[in-house]
Amino acid sequence: MSNKLDHEKLTALVLGELDADNQTHISEEVESDSELRTLAKELREAANLTREVYASEPDLQLDTAQREQVMREATAQPPVSKPRRVSSKESRAGWRWWALRLVPATALVALLVVLILPLLVRPLESARRGSPADLANELALSARMAETDATEERYHAGNVRAEAEQWAMQAVEQMKARGYSASVNGGPRTPSLQDVKVGGEIRVKGNFYGQDINGLPPTGQASYFAKPDGTASPYDDPARNYWPGHNTEAYANIVENPFKRVTDEALSTFSIDVDTASYSNVRRFLEQGMLPPPDAVRIEELVNYFDYDYAPPEDRSKPFTAHVTVAGCPWNADHRLVRIGLKGWEMVKSERPASNLVFLIDVSGSMQPENKLPLVRRALRLLVRQLDERDRVAMVVYAGNSGLVLPSTPGNERKKIFRAIDHLDAGGSTNGGQGIQLAYRVAVENFLDGGVNRVILATDGDFNVGITNEGDLTRLIEEKAKSGVFLTVLGFGLGNLKDATMEKLADKGNGNYAYIDTLNEARKVLVEQMSGTLVTIAKDVKIQIEFNPARVGAYRLIGYENRVLAAQDFNDDTKDAGEIGAGHTVTALYEIVPAGAPVEAPSVDPLRYQQATGLSDAATSGELMTLKLRYKAPDGDTSKLLTFPVRDAGLGWEQADPDFKFAAAVASFGMLLRNSAHKGSATFDTVRTWAEAGLGDDPSGYRAEFLDLVGKSKTLTGK
Amino acid sequence: MKTIARSKAAWVAEALRQFERPLLRYAAGITGDAELARDVVQETFLKLCTADRAQVDGHLAAWLHTVVRNHALNVRKKESRMAPLLDEHAVPQADGGSGPGIEADRNETHRLIADTIRELPPDQQEACRLKFHNGLTYREISEVMGVSLGTVSNLIAGALDLLRRRLRTVLDPVREA
Structure with missing residues (x-):
């Protein structure tokens, strides 16, 4: 096979470069000749290996600033003015300086190996190129993170510490050699600094902090145990959910609400939730070309991200209205879908009560990246522009030390406030605990009667110095909430986001939580919804449904898994629940199996000593269920009760209103992303169809964006 | 107008998603420097934003690579003229480009x-x-x-x-x- 022409043709065949005719013709020729077959096979192998070699090159990306500039240019209306180019060198100077500052921290060497690698790589791509986890693994190995067979004596003698330091520095060199900037990060920034004792020895773990060549934030993290034989294995901490390939983003495990038989449990009780952070978070994942980890998908937060057109209360004697609609369930033709919609009264901006705001801003080193502190600054400026002389603003920063950088200042002294915002700089480690104490104190000292008193916490959620115990921290927040000062938590950044911690903090502090990934999101949360984000119109809002067994066989609350309450908590005014803000809508969906239809829920054996008592007269009323609501005034201690009987008018899916369809589509989307057992016949295609039917006017464009995300998910899953 | 702007943004975003990394590698191969490659590729995408879409659609890959190539070759020419003057910034000659x-x-x-x-x-x-x-x-x-x-x-x-x-x-x- 030395004929040059044949080689070219054969190569073209192997590379799929032939037109259809030649393709058939030549492949037939190859098939019939064993020598040609072997040759084609070898060429194919060579081509594949060559692709692998190219794919395993260190990844190169544009700087975030460069990419943003391109996107700004792409969205600019013509005629286009030429923006100043951000040089890649310029935009990275900040990070380099910061990395240098971190190096001395090496001395504090840690006991846990944490390799942080950029995980911005899309999973599909990374599958081709060798995943970041593989790279981490490789680095761990190549850095010879060999276990020093450390005994406790050696550890205390200090040898181990020195060795750990040494190979942590080696790891840094390895990272650098591969084009990553890297530094050793001493203990303070480690989320769970600990001695790991295995048998009689302490496994020494170095703590390693890397940054990709673009100065992008570290978005992935891998921890490795170094073993005595010189190999490293992934550090498996059951308390954390690594995703994908060992990310530090921590999400609490969500176990979806199962179907429950009405004969077993006729009451369903939960607290409302107006949080929407999960949606922005899911969007962030999808826009980066990754599927979100299932536990990052909180269906009720996806559904509640969107506004629905429920009629608000006519007057302020009632803080909100409740709307219940029952229609066909799109993903299971035998089931019914119940939508409960609450709408808080809408406040005209000028009627907004005065606000006493204390910003509590995390300025720890991890806040350095552009999508964190710089975005916080821009978001704060947006909010401050909404304030006037009736309002007061203070700013507390926390890192290694906490401090008041802006004493409580009237809202019209913008220059002073902006100057303080401009001077926020990242550096140091986080002590959320002290900062929170100080922020609450300032808020209480400037308490406005009848006004909005709120601490606004801006962080990436990495509380890891001082009060690191989550329980202590939430107790502190809970305690502070009693002072009448509420908490808003704004989550920033990616890769280090302790989603569950932040949500819990907001929860316990009678507040809300939003994830802010873009300036647009900041605008939505802080400006468009300002009256909602900041003004609570009812608190401890609980919902209890009593299902009528004559009409309902089983039911399932969609989402709200971490909001489910015990039946007796409904009437217990000491039990905390969600708040509803001015203009907020809250939507909850139940999937219902009509009485007589087959139920998927497991059944228990009939009781031997008891028998089911009969139905009450009301059971024959034809009512489907009764909706009960409890809420307190924002400053009240005693709850009020509202009760609404609900009938099923037999509405089909097609007849349901657009909002109903859209909410159902979003819930179904969430179930698909969670790969829920209850997703029924839904696919991303049906979700799209349903959402399109429910698109409505969509003045904000948020619903159209949802369709985009559905498309992305379909591509990513290939389903 | 708004929809046009949005769909253009989507078009550019998709191009970025698909070509950013391979283009950077290609540019780095020519310039021998990752920083220069970034500037070249950013310049290329900025050019894409103002390009007549009708002229580009259908051969986007070839268009992007051509622009990157020309630009990277220019940069290399300029850098190699400058290299003798600024010793510390001299680009180490990658073996084989x-x-x-x-x-x-x-x-x-x-x-x-x-x-x-x-x-x-x-x-x-x-x-x-x-x-x-x-x-x-x-x-x-x-x-x-x-x-x-x-x-x-x-x-x-x-x-x-x-x-x-x-x-x-x-x-x-x-x-x-």
């Missing part, structure tokens, strides 16, 4: 391939990168490099055949002997 920047500790087969590619003449290296890394078709490569289809076919077939023969010595030494 657009050869894969692979690390030494990959497996032996990969190293063999990387070494072999680095031995190839520059135009063959470039064609290989465009084919096997950036996934362009022969036709696109001929457009980008400004050579005939036959030349592209010849460059790639020659390179792949050399790679194949080298691999055989590793994978099947007995038979080769």
Whole structure:
């Protein structure tokens, strides 16, 4: 096979470069000749290996600033003015300086190996190129993170510490050699600094902090145990959910609400939730070309991200209205879908009560990246522009030390406030605990009667110095909430986001939580919804449904898994629940199996000593269920009760209103992303169809964006 | 107007998603410097934003690679003029220009391939990168490099055949002997 022409043709065949005719013709020729077959096979192998070699090159990306500039240019209306180019060198100077500052921290060497690698790589791509986890693994190995067979004596003698330091520095060199900037990060920034004792020895773990060549934030993290034989294995901490390939983003495990038989449990009780952070978070994942980890998908937060057109209360004697609609369930033709919609009264901006705001801003080193502190600054400026002389603003920063950088200042002294915002700089480690104490104190000292008193916490959620115990921290927040000062938590950044911690903090502090990934999101949360984000119109809002067994066989609350309450908590005014803000809508969906239809829920054996008592007269009323609501005034201690009987008018899916369809589509989307057992016949295609039917006017464009995300998910899953 | 702007943004975003990384590698192969490559690729995407879409649609890959190539060659020319003046900024001559920047500790087969590619003449290296890394078709490569289809076919077939023969010595030494 030395004929040059044949080689070219054969190569073209192997590379799929032939037109259809030649393709058939030549492949037939190859098939019939064993020598040609072997040759084609070898060429194919060579081509594949060559692709692998190219794919395993260190990844190169544009700087975030460069990419943003391109996107700004792409969205600019013509005629286009030429923006100043951000040089890649310029935009990275900040990070380099910061990395240098971190190096001395090496001395504090840690006991846990944490390799942080950029995980911005899309999973599909990374599958081709060798995943970041593989790279981490490789680095761990190549850095010879060999276990020093450390005994406790050696550890205390200090040898181990020195060795750990040494190979942590080696790891840094390895990272650098591969084009990553890297530094050793001493203990303070480690989320769970600990001695790991295995048998009689302490496994020494170095703590390693890397940054990709673009100065992008570290978005992935891998921890490795170094073993005595010189190999490293992934550090498996059951308390954390690594995703994908060992990310530090921590999400609490969500176990979806199962179907429950009405004969077993006729009451369903939960607290409302107006949080929407999960949606922005899911969007962030999808826009980066990754599927979100299932536990990052909180269906009720996806559904509640969107506004629905429920009629608000006519007057302020009632803080909100409740709307219940029952229609066909799109993903299971035998089931019914119940939508409960609450709408808080809408406040005209000028009627907004005065606000006493204390910003509590995390300025720890991890806040350095552009999508964190710089975005916080821009978001704060947006909010401050909404304030006037009736309002007061203070700013507390926390890192290694906490401090008041802006004493409580009237809202019209913008220059002073902006100057303080401009001077926020990242550096140091986080002590959320002290900062929170100080922020609450300032808020209480400037308490406005009848006004909005709120601490606004801006962080990436990495509380890891001082009060690191989550329980202590939430107790502190809970305690502070009693002072009448509420908490808003704004989550920033990616890769280090302790989603569950932040949500819990907001929860316990009678507040809300939003994830802010873009300036647009900041605008939505802080400006468009300002009256909602900041003004609570009812608190401890609980919902209890009593299902009528004559009409309902089983039911399932969609989402709200971490909001489910015990039946007796409904009437217990000491039990905390969600708040509803001015203009907020809250939507909850139940999937219902009509009485007589087959139920998927497991059944228990009939009781031997008891028998089911009969139905009450009301059971024959034809009512489907009764909706009960409890809420307190924002400053009240005693709850009020509202009760609404609900009938099923037999509405089909097609007849349901657009909002109903859209909410159902979003819930179904969430179930698909969670790969829920209850997703029924839904696919991303049906979700799209349903959402399109429910698109409505969509003045904000948020619903159209949802369709985009559905498309992305379909591509990513290939389903 | 708004929808036009939005769909253009989507178009550019998709182009970024698809081509940012391979273009950066391609540019780095020519300029020999990651920073310069970033500037070249950003410049290219900025140019895409103002380009007449009708002119670009249908051969986006070839368009982007052509712009990157021309721009990177210009930058290289400029840098090499400057290099003698600014010693500390002199670009270390990457051995073989657009050869894969692979690390030494990959497996032996990969190293063999990387070494072999680095031995190839520059135009063959470039064609290989465009084919096997950036996934362009022969036709696109001929457009980008400004050579005939036959030349592209010849460059790639020659390179792949050399790679194949080298691999055989590793994978099947007995038979080769």
